[in-house]
Amino acid sequence: MMEEGSHSMRQAMICGKRPGCEEIGQEVRRFISDNFLLEEGYDPEETVSLLESGVMDSTGILELVAFIERTYRFKIADEELIPENLDTIKGIVGFIAGRMM
């Protein structure tokens, strides 16, 4: 597992100005809004905890994992199933982008 500091730095490096991140972000948001959102038009901030804000529950995380594996064609390892990678939209996008580099 990576330290928090280095993790967010890596995320910032990856997602600086790369167009890939924007696309991934849109796809992730679309998946979340199609599957989890409570109200039409609600768009969570990219740093909001999806679990604590009630957008996703623990089975929702499994669905998210299945979606990422299916869409981006890579297998997520057990040790990658951590909040840093999956609990915020920013974290998810950074994680996917990092794995696809």
Place this chain on the structure above:
Amino acid sequence: MLVHNFLEDSAGRFPGKTAVVAKGRRYSYGEIEGQSGRLALALRARGIGRGDRVAVLMDNSVECVISIFGILKADAVFLILSPSLKFAKLAYILNHCGAKALICDEEKAPRIRGLQRGVPGLDFLIAAGGAEIFAETVHPNSFSWEQAAAAGRGGGALRANSIDLDLASIIYTSGSTADPKGVMLTHRNMISAADSIIKYLENSPDDIVLNVLPLSFDYGLYQVLMCFRFGGTVVLEKSFAYPYEVMKLVEREKVTGFPGVPTMFAILLRMDLSRFRLESLRYITNTAAHLPVEHIARLRASFPGARIFSMYGLTECKRALYLPPEELDRKPGSVGRAIPNEEVWIVNAQGEKAGPGVVGELVVRGSNVMKGYWRDEAATDAALRPGKLPGEKVLYTGDLFRMDEEGFLYFVGRKDDQIKTRGERVSPKEVESVLYKMEGISEAAVVPVPDAILGNAIKAFVTVEKGSMLNERAVILHCRRHLEDFAVPRCIEFRENLPKNPSGKIDRLLLKSADLRSEPAAAKGIGNENM
């Protein structure tokens, strides 16, 4: 003996010992004893007295534990509400039980906006975290945790007036109707259940139990109560959402006891567990739904040092059956026999005691059996019926079982059509009544479909009015607004019409069996994803 004596006794024996580990912090028995005493005095100072209901709406946290014992010390009755409850059901429960106060954590404020209007009988609210937002948007009489604690300081000695026949808790659970029912549990009921379970798990003060189950679920709640009874340590986690981290916690805290439900074990078995050092684990327990025999075998291979307990219970008596781990090889499909200090039998359709091989309803006799359902005489009379001794009541569980020649019990199914999903009981009527409230839906029926992770997933069949443009997504979103997560259907099938039985009611059974034939697995069940 009262439930809060668990804390007082352990605080007397081991004042400095860690009672709770939560969010990386450790809290001693002495600390929790002091804080819950101050909370009790604060509750008393605001008018809470013997038998009053005080509700708690919190994620798993030390504040939630302090609240339970504080409420009991004030001679009141505690109710732990599920953090995933939606406003309407939450208001229904608070009104139905006549709660006088609510204790909640800061994050809940946006979800209970306007609560005072919906629950006029609620006198005040205590918020762990800031109270300002609650005073503005939820209830004008809102106090912070710190204010409450300060009010409790110097409040004099606390003398308990409860006796063990008084209610300690009301736990709301799904029934066969759309509205939830309040299971009334006395101190005697809870102590009896806790002691029986501790006996067969052979718990000692050296045990460290990891609890990821919500305290609103009796299985989670009893992990705390039991640890406090035997003077152990409970490690509280909010959920099992991140299993890798949970296993790391088992390693770090040298956890000895791990209670779970089949959904959690199914997830764990997908991981490579050999990389964790899990030798501290002494036992694993499963209840809420049956663990597939194949999962039992794989769990034993993954946790060679741990004894595995297959159990069965319902909120109305907490736990009814357990299978001694040494019988697992011989009886892998069984959930065992009666727990210590309890008696069970099966009755046939005529209400007579049935012998081996007959499928019938399980009946439970013991001091763990609830007092009844709060303000619901009809449901109480249906569940609690005359027992062996004059005046005594025994519990008719509504669950069908079969017994083998040696007295081991095998779960067969529900007598009514309740659905078990993720270890939670869901009433199809509750889900259907939510569907019927949606404009455009003319008929609805809800059935379980098998799912490898959830046990059962919920599927809804609907017919819509002419010209309606409803689609699956809109219907699921509607359900999400009104139902707890576990009760939301995972898929919706639109039909021209729904099959009816001779009395003109929608035939759920036919829908279920036809569905199983045409579709071997839930269309969108997450357990079927190729992970």
